[in-house]
Amino acid sequence: MAEQSRETTSAVAGPRLHLGCPSCGAQLVVEASLRTTRCPYCAAPNVVERPPVPGVPEPVFALGFTVTHGAAKEHVARWLKTRSRFTRSGIRTAEPGEVRGVYVPAYLYSVLAHARFRASIGEDYQEQETYTTTENGKTVTRTRTVTRTEWRSLDGELKGYVADVLVTASTGLRNDELEALEPFDLRGLARYTPALISGWVAEEPSLTREQCLVQARREAEELVGERLGRFMPGDSHRELQHESRLDWEALDVCLLPVWVLAVRYAEGEPPLRVLVNGQTGEVQGKAPLSVWKVTAAVLAVLVLVAVGWLLSQGGGR
Numbered sequence: 001m002a003e004q005s006r007e008t009t010s011a012v013a014g015p016r017l018h019l020g021c022p023s024c025g026a027q028l029v030v031e032a033s034l035r036t037t038r039c040p041y042c043a044a045p046n047v048v049e050r051p052p053v054p055g056v057p058e059p060v061f062a063l064g065f066t067v068t069h070g071a072a073k074e075h076v077a078r079w080l081k082t083r084s085r086f087t088r089s090g091i092r093t094a095e096p097g098e099v100r101g102v103y104v105p106a107y108l109y110s111v112l113a114h115a116r117f118r119a120s121i122g123e124d125y126q127e128q129e130t131y132t133t134t135e136n137g138k139t140v141t142r143t144r145t146v147t148r149t150e151w152r153s154l155d156g157e158l159k160g161y162v163a164d165v166l167v168t169a170s171t172g173l174r175n176d177e178l179e180a181l182e183p184f185d186l187r188g189l190a191r192y193t194p195a196l197i198s199g200w201v202a203e204e205p206s207l208t209r210e211q212c213l214v215q216a217r218r219e220a221e222e223l224v225g226e227r228l229g230r231f232m233p234g235d236s237h238r239e240l241q242h243e244s245r246l247d248w249e250a251l252d253v254c255l256l257p258v259w260v261l262a263v264r265y266a267e268g269e270p271p272l273r274v275l276v277n278g279q280t281g282e283v284q285g286k287a288p289l290s291v292w293k294v295t296a297a298v299l300a301v302l303v304l305v306a307v308g309w310l311l312s313q314g315g316g317r
Contacts, residue, residue: 018204021039021041021042021044021172022044023039023042023044024039024041024042024044024171024172025171025172025206026039026040026041026042026170026171026172026203026206027056027171027203027204027205027206028040028102028201028202028203028204029197029201029202029203029204030201030202039172040100040101040102040172040201040260041102041172041173041260041273042172042273043098043262043271056204056205057205057209057253058192058253059105059192059202059253059254059255060108060191060192060252060253060254061108061189061190061191061192061252061253061254061255062103062189062190062191062192062196062197062254062255063184063185063186063188063189063190063254063255063256063257063279064188064190064196064257064279065101065200065257065278065279066188066257066278066279067257067259067276067277067278067279067280067281069099069101069259071281072099072101072259072261072276072278072281073096073099073261075276075281075283076096076099076261076263076274076276076283077095077096079274079283079285080092080093080094080096080263080274080287081093083287084287084289085293086289086293086297087287087288087289087293088265088266088269088287088288088289088293089265089266090265090266091263091265091272091287091288094263094264094265094272095263096261096263096274097261097262097263097264097271098261098262099259099260099261100201100259100260100261101200101201101257101258101259101260101278102200102201102202102203102258102259102260103197103200103201103202103203103255103256103257103258104168104170104172104173104178104203104255104256104257104258105168105169105170105202105203105204105205105206105253105254105255105256106166106167106168106169106170106178106253106254106255106256107166107167107169107205107209107212107213107216107251107252107253107254108164108165108166108186108189108250108251108252108253108254109165109166109167109212109213109216109217109219109220109249109250109251110161110162110163110164110165110249110250111161111162111165111217111220111246111247111248111249111250112159112160112161112162112246112247112248113159113160113161113162113220113224113244113245113246113247114157114159114244114245114246114247115157115158115159115160115224115228115242115243115244115245116155116156116157116242116243116244117155117156117157117158117228117240117241117242117243118153118154118155118239118240118241118242119153119154119155119228119232119237119238119239119240119241120151120152120153120154120237120238120239121151121152121153121154121232121233121234121236121237122149122150122151122234122235122236122237122238123149123150123151123152123234123235124147124148124149124150124235124236125147125148125149125150126145126146126147126148127145127146127148128143128144128145128146129143129144129145129146130142130143131143131144149235149236151238154232154233158224158227158228158231160224160227162220162223162224164186165216165219165220165223166178166182166184166254166256167212167215167216167219168207168212169205169206169207169212169253170203170205170206170207171206171207172203172206173258173275175215177275177284178256180275180282180284181258181275181276181277181282181284182277182282183280184256184277184279184280185279185280188279189254192255196255197255202255205253209251212251213249213251216251217246220244220246221244224242224244225240225242228240228242256278257277257278257279258275258276258277258278259275259276259278260273260274260275260276261273261274261275261276262274263285272285272286272287272288273285
């Protein structure tokens with residue numbers, strides 16, 4: 001277990017322990033009374049204390065839990081029952097296991113984007129077209145209305161503020177998992193104080209600020225592209241290209257409420273990790289498919305196709 005215990009004292013929240021999970025690498029901050037807690041991400045039974053990491057930023061904002069422990073469990077129970085019939089045996093009938101709430105660190109990013117763009121803008125117009133066709137063995141001339149598009153080049157600039165981009169700062173919660181749990185209602189953000197997370201497990205950032213900044217800029221660029229697509233005039237557009245200059249960047253650590261459940265559905269199988277947005281109740285998880293069930297379904301379809309073909313051949317004789 002731990003080689004050395006490190007406690008930090010808060011007048012509001014009391015002693016806290018900085019712990020590191022040897023299984024998934026999550027960096028946690030827990031109340032001293034919770035030092036025997038399992039890792040909320042991978043359910044590892046041994047959480048080892050670690051020395052403080054220089055330069056780890058303190059949270060600036062936190063978003064509180066509004067979905068209760070019991071409600072999170074009910075959301076997961078319904079989610080399990082609605083999984084595909086091709087998932088592994090036991091998943092649809094499994095009971096949610098231990099439910100743990102954790103404050104997950106993310107970076108909240110905002111930026112002023114200056115985008116230069118160029119594209120081809122399409123303007124639709126209609127005209128009458130004469131054509132010939134055959135009717136009753138005779139060639140006849142007809143007219144019809146057709147829609148054509150006139151294309152012209154457009155380039156310019158668009159300046160706008162991109163706000164509320166969230167990227168994970170945790171090795172325990174991948175960014176695609178965070179995106180699946182979004183959106184969070186950031187109107188509920190509060191300035192962080194230790195009292196806000198008293199009694200809860202809170203993870204410290206385990207990804208560097210530079211790593212998260214690269215991801216945040218990438219997502220901001222994608223949002224700029226989507227905004228430009230909606231901004232384009234005309235009836236259609238194509239070949240949209242843009243380059244952005246990013247100014248006035250802000251990147252603050254924010255703690256997000258997430259319920260984590262480990263669902264055990266079969267003896268000897270690793271538990272299925274399911275996540276619940278602690279504010280909206282959105283459930284995220286990947287239930288593994290059964291190779292045998294999928295194979296049996298494919299074979300059944302092939303048999304039906306073969307039988308249908310044989311019957312058609314027999315009926316043609």
